[in-house]
Amino acid sequence: MADDSTPTGPPLTADRIFRExxxxxxxxxxxxxxxxxxxxxxTQDVLVQVIRKLDTFRGDAAVGTWLHRVTVNAALTHRxxxxxxxxxxxxxxxxxxxxxxxxxxxxxxxxxxxxxPVLEAEQHERIEAAVAKMPESYRDVYVLADxxxxxxxxxxxILGLSVAAVKSRLHRGRVWMRDELAPYFxxxxx
Amino acid sequence: MTCQQMVEILCDYVDGSMPEATRAELExxxxxxxxxxxxxxxxxxxxxLGRALPKCCEMPPELEARLRAFVTSAAEQPGA
Numbered sequence: 001m002a003d004d005s006t007p008t009g010p011p012l013t014a015d016r017i018f019r020e021x022x023x024x025x026x027x028x029x030x031x032x033x034x035x036x037x038x039x040x041x042x043t044q045d046v047l048v049q050v051i052r053k054l055d056t057f058r059g060d061a062a063v064g065t066w067l068h069r070v071t072v073n074a075a076l077t078h079r080x081x082x083x084x085x086x087x088x089x090x091x092x093x094x095x096x097x098x099x100x101x102x103x104x105x106x107x108x109x110x111x112x113x114x115x116x117p118v119l120e121a122e123q124h125e126r127i128e129a130a131v132a133k134m135p136e137s138y139r140d141v142y143v144l145a146d147x148x149x150x151x152x153x154x155x156x157x158i159l160g161l162s163v164a165a166v167k168s169r170l171h172r173g174r175v176w177m178r179d180e181l182a183p184y185f186x187x188x189x190x
Numbered sequence: 191m192t193c194q195q196m197v198e199i200l201c202d203y204v205d206g207s208m209p210e211a212t213r214a215e216l217e218x219x220x221x222x223x224x225x226x227x228x229x230x231x232x233x234x235x236x237x238x239l240g241r242a243l244p245k246c247c248e249m250p251p252e253l254e255a256r257l258r259a260f261v262t263s264a265a266e267q268p269g270a
Contacts, residue, residue: 013265014261014262014264014265015261015262015265017261018257018258018261022249022254022257022261023246023247023248023249024245024246024247026247026249026253026257027244027245027246027247028245030247036250036253040253040256040257043257044257044260047257047260047261047264048264051261051264051265094194094197094198097192097193097194097197100192101192101193101194101195102192102193102194103193103225103226103229106225107225107226107228107229107232108228109227109228109231109232110228110231110232110235112232112235112238112239113235113238114231114234114235114237114238115238117235117238117239117241117242118242119239119242119243123239124243127239127240127243128243142240146237146240146241147240147241147243147245148245149241167201167202170201171200171201174201174233174236174237175197175200175233177236177240178229178232178233178235178236181236181239182232185232185235
């Protein structure tokens with residue numbers, strides 16, 4: 001999916017759409033659905049939709065913006081239809097505190113610079129695995145906000161949520177992710 | 191402010207949308223709570239690691255071939 005700043009290039013064709021957008025559609029769908037097979041189904045669905053509308057787009061920016069929305073909607077629909085879907089209970093990550101409001105366990109520092117994180121291959125795999133495991137109600141917003149870096153207002157429009165709900169889910173997604181990754185990144189210091 | 195209360199409003203602190211008075215209260219808590227300093231650092235790192243993930247990927251060759259054949263077929267169908 002091209003960025004909005006991408007200049008208009010050659011005419012949009014099915015082949016060009018495939019080359020320039022299919023890998024990113026697949027990646028976004030895979031992160032939302034957690035596996036290759038479902039992501040392939042969604043990628044096919046999205047590609048058919050975009051090919052049918054090729055002559056209605058006025059430039060790359062319009063396609064990129066539209067593809068985010070269509071991919072997310074297709075992934076959500078696919079998830080609802082998935083017969084073998086495993087319901088994942090979203091335990092509230094804010095529950096991990098004592099009654100007096102203190103942390104329930106020790107909180108160690110991480111060997112990660114928040115300003116300039118460097119992703120090694122093993123870390124990359126750990127984070128992707130954690131994203132796939134994240135409760136769906138947090139995962140959609142986390143993927144769109146922290147990975148795709150869409151503005152909260154745009155995410156709210158795509159998912160049909162209020163901006164406040166987006167921020168709340170993003171926060172809980174980050175807290176869940178932090179707790180999931182903490183054992184790994186804390187161990188790196190040992 | 192307790193540790194739990196600090197964590198509950200951390201998103202606003204990190205994105206800069208927190209009112210000044212609340213921010214001062216939160217930072218006062220941080221000045222007295224090393225575990226929460228570590229928590230804030232790791233929370234920021236979590237967001238940063240997400241941003242560091244690639245937005246695109248190399249598709250497996252077999253998958254790419256299947257999808258390319260599918261797209262070619264779809265584009266050739268009437269009404270495509």
